[in-house]
Amino acid sequence: MPNFYPIATINHAALRHNLAVIKKIVPHSQIWGVVKADAYGHGAAEVAASLAVPGLAVARLGEAKKLRCTEKLKPILILGGVYSTADIIEAAALNCELAIHTPAQAEMLWQIELATPIKIWLKVNTGMNRLGLTLDQAASWLVKLTNCANVQSPPGLMTHLANADVLTDNITNVQCQRLRAIPGAANCALSIGNSAGILGWENARSDWVRPGIMLYGISPFSGTIGEQYGLQPVMTLRSSLIAIHHCQAGDAIGYGGSYVCPQAMTVGVIGIGYGDGYPRHAPVGTPVLLHGQRVPLIGRVSMDMITVDLSGVSTAQIGTEAVLWGEGLPAEEIAAAAGTIAYQLVTGIAGRVQREFIAACRLS
Numbered sequence: 127m128p129n130f131y132p133i134a135t136i137n138h139a140a141l142r143h144n145l146a147v148i149k150k151i152v153p154h155s156q157i158w159g160v161v162k163a164d165a166y167g168h169g170a171a172e173v174a175a176s177l178a179v180p181g182l183a184v185a186r187l188g189e190a191k192k193l194r195c196t197e198k199l200k201p202i203l204i205l206g207g208v209y210s211t212a213d214i215i216e217a218a219a220l221n222c223e224l225a226i227h228t229p230a231q232a233e234m235l236w237q238i239e240l241a242t243p244i245k246i247w248l249k250v251n252t253g254m255n256r257l258g259l260t261l262d263q264a265a266s267w268l269v270k271l272t273n274c275a276n277v278q279s280p281p282g283l284m285t286h287l288a289n290a291d292v293l294t295d296n297i298t299n300v301q302c303q304r305l306r307a308i309p310g311a312a313n314c315a316l317s318i319g320n321s322a323g324i325l326g327w328e329n330a331r332s333d334w335v336r337p338g339i340m341l342y343g344i345s346p347f348s349g350t351i352g353e354q355y356g357l358q359p360v361m362t363l364r365s366s367l368i369a370i371h372h373c374q375a376g377d378a379i380g381y382g383g384s385y386v387c388p389q390a391m392t393v394g395v396i397g398i399g400y401g402d403g404y405p406r407h408a409p410v411g412t413p414v415l416l417h418g419q420r421v422p423l424i425g426r427v428s429m430d431m432i433t434v435d436l437s438g439v440s441t442a443q444i445g446t447e448a449v450l451w452g453e454g455l456p457a458e459e460i461a462a463a464a465g466t467i468a469y470q471l472v473t474g475i476a477g478r479v480q481r482e483f484i485a486a487c488r489l490s
């Protein structure tokens with residue numbers, strides 16, 4: 127029985143392979159497996175259980191809370207930190223580590239009284255100008271919090287790279303140097319590299335690195351795919367043909383009738399749409415894989431369906447499986463066609479899409 131509804135297959139053998147690729151590049155670094163946004167749509171609990179890493183990283187306290195239900199022991203780093211003393215206490219009770227990116231957060235830690243000291247990372251703005259303490263604030267809070275009973279000493283120092291995916295932009299080296307030059311940095315654990323930093327910049331291969339997208343087999347560099355770096359796609363999104371029509375030249379397809387058949391053609395309808403996370407802006411010509419063959423999207427993407435030109439595939443029938451991205455059809459390519467990045471595609475898989483796991487570990 128074919129699967130008539132969208133299903134995202136999450137291949138944990140590929141996930142573990144990608145982690146091994148990372149470990150080869152940074153054999154001397156410790157790894158935070160970044161599992162924010164439900165592990166970029168791959169299922170945070172399952173991904174965490176499969177990854178042999180010393181720590182996991184999420185963006186927010188709520189994500190840490192949820193992950194702690196299944197991941198009992200590993201440190202969880204909250205990349206965005208928390209914003210109240212109550213939340214510091216909750217994070218400490220959950221055995222979380224905190225990024226501290228504003229003076230107000232640092233001040234709260236200084237004032238609070240914790241039963242046991244918490245591990246923290248001073249997040250420094252070295253050039254991204256989004257989150258982070260200034261270099262001067264970082265230097266002075268480093269001294270202050272190194273001698274604070276609430277904090278495990280010494281704090282770590284971290285920074286986030288703004289443009290590491292552009293290999294010609296020297297701002298990445300400048301950012302790394304700025305972090306390393308903070309007075310006292312030599313005595314602290316440093317955390318710099320995201321996926322692009324790990325792959326592209328020697329300087330970013332710090333004591334701790336924070337790979338996200340490359341764990342999932344996707345390249346952080348535009349115009350390339352994960353396979354070029356030895357990575358394997360972890361998510362494959364599939365659905366199947368739910369209807370087939372024989373249209374005449376001049377027939378208009380779908381909403382708005384924006385696509386008009388230039389000649390007689392066989393049109394296939396696939397059960398996936400933007401309500402599942404397929405990008406609505408995917409233009410005519412975006413490839414879909416049927417029986418290993420690429421067919422072009424035609425007409426507009428609707429909520430539950432897309433239409434494709436089946437003229438080239440004589441074997442297609444109702445129930446034939448279609449791959450939207452993943453094995454055999456890189457998500458990077460679909461993202462580029464739709465004017466976005468693969469991060470957004472995998473993260474945007476909707477709740478109604480069934481997820482199936484291959485070679486996953488049992489949840490504790």
Ligand SMILES: *Cc1c(COP(=O)(O)O)cnc(C)c1O
Pocket residue numbers: 160162205286319320321322336337338339340346
């Ligand atoms: C999301 C995130 C990462 C992971 O980035 P990738 O590009 O997915 O590797 C690392 N560090 C921070 C602070 C992040 O927010």
